[in-house]
Amino acid sequence: MNTDKHGSDERKDLTVSAVDRQNILNNPYALQEIEKAAEIKGITFEGRRVVLKEQVAAFFEVDIRTINNYLDRYSAELRQNGYEVIRGKRLKELKLACHENFGNETDFLTKTTVLAVFDSRAFLNLAMLMTESERARVLRQVMLDIVIDTINQRTGGGTKYINQRDEDFIISYFEEENYRKEFTDALRDCVDMGQAKYPIYTDKIYISIFRENAQEYRRILRLHGKEAVRDTFYAEILDLVASYEYGFGKRLRAACEKMGRKLTTWEVDRLFAAFAEEPHWTPLVEKARNKMASRDLAFRDALHHQLKEYVSPVKRDDFERFLGEKSKELSERLEEAKDVMKRLKERE
Numbered sequence: 001m002n003t004d005k006h007g008s009d010e011r012k013d014l015t016v017s018a019v020d021r022q023n024i025l026n027n028p029y030a031l032q033e034i035e036k037a038a039e040i041k042g043i044t045f046e047g048r049r050v051v052l053k054e055q056v057a058a059f060f061e062v063d064i065r066t067i068n069n070y071l072d073r074y075s076a077e078l079r080q081n082g083y084e085v086i087r088g089k090r091l092k093e094l095k096l097a098c099h100e101n102f103g104n105e106t107d108f109l110t111k112t113t114v115l116a117v118f119d120s121r122a123f124l125n126l127a128m129l130m131t132e133s134e135r136a137r138v139l140r141q142v143m144l145d146i147v148i149d150t151i152n153q154r155t156g157g158g159t160k161y162i163n164q165r166d167e168d169f170i171i172s173y174f175e176e177e178n179y180r181k182e183f184t185d186a187l188r189d190c191v192d193m194g195q196a197k198y199p200i201y202t203d204k205i206y207i208s209i210f211r212e213n214a215q216e217y218r219r220i221l222r223l224h225g226k227e228a229v230r231d232t233f234y235a236e237i238l239d240l241v242a243s244y245e246y247g248f249g250k251r252l253r254a255a256c257e258k259m260g261r262k263l264t265t266w267e268v269d270r271l272f273a274a275f276a277e278e279p280h281w282t283p284l285v286e287k288a289r290n291k292m293a294s295r296d297l298a299f300r301d302a303l304h305h306q307l308k309e310y311v312s313p314v315k316r317d318d319f320e321r322f323l324g325e326k327s328k329e330l331s332e333r334l335e336e337a338k339d340v341m342k343r344l345k346e347r348e
Contacts, residue, residue, distance in 0.1 A: 022313035
């Protein structure tokens with residue numbers, strides 16, 4: 001079990017959470033292991049394994065009416081994940097495949113004009129929904145265990161710094177540091193206030209972007225001691241924070257030069273309120289909130305309560321980005337960065 005996660009898989013109820021269901025089905029690494037564990041038997045059809053509706057009912061030890069009820073209630077979700085009804089020419093090919101797999105046992109299909117089939121993803125999707133079947137309940141627990149094990153194995157046992165496995169992280173991290181210096185220098189030179197101004201106006205940026213100050217964010221991600229908040233930010237969050245810092249730093253200097261003196265805290269607060277409400281921030285902030293809320297729930301099991309409405313399933317591309325072959329530990333990326341800098345220096 002990953003000890004740096006906020007919460008645990010035990011609080012997840014796949015029967016009620018569409019986001020949690022889709023996060024499992026979009027995770028190719030966990031899905032591969034789940035399919036092995038489930039040992040789904042089926043029919044080879046069009047290069048994939050499919051299971052007939054009757055076989056699904058038999059596996060879960062429920063009647064066809066139960067399966068039909070779920071198909072009525074969750075039609076869009078199940079179709080999105082591989083359930084379909086086969087007709088026409090494809091039906092003839094499916095019947096032939098059934099006969100090759102099961103022989104005379106499929107004679108009952110002779111007069112059938114349509115066949116409902118589930119591929120492995122749709123089969124597992126149904127298992128996540130079904131409350132009447134003990135087998136489905138056991139399979140759900142297996143899925144949750146495998147998802148956690150798979151993420152831990154691929155991240156070396158911890159997800160707190162999974163953001164650093166992204167190939168874009170290191171560039172965003174160093175660029176943000178430069179823009180932050182512009183911001184802190186502007187606070188130093190233009191704001192008539194003590195040292196508290198640095199955390200106060202940093203928190204204003206955080207709250208504007210993701211509705212949490214640094215302390216709230218630390219609590220949600222369970223950061224301890226000297227663990228830095230920004231070390232856990234995704235590249236997109238770092239980029240947006242840097243934009244705020246640089247832009248507001250410039251705004252402070254312009255106002256300071258215009259007035260010919262340092263600004264009071266009330267003047268800075270008014271200036272920031274107007275700056276944060278400028279319409280060009282809206283699409284960037286909305287996207288950042290979605291990325292943070294969705295990824296942290298999927299990868300870190302950390303729920304940002306202030307961003308609950310922004311949670312959506314993590315796309316397959318993001319699982320590739322943070323768990324796939326392109327993702328690497330920060331130490332590896334730093335070594336690569338050093339090599340690049342060295343080569344550039346040699347060219348000078």
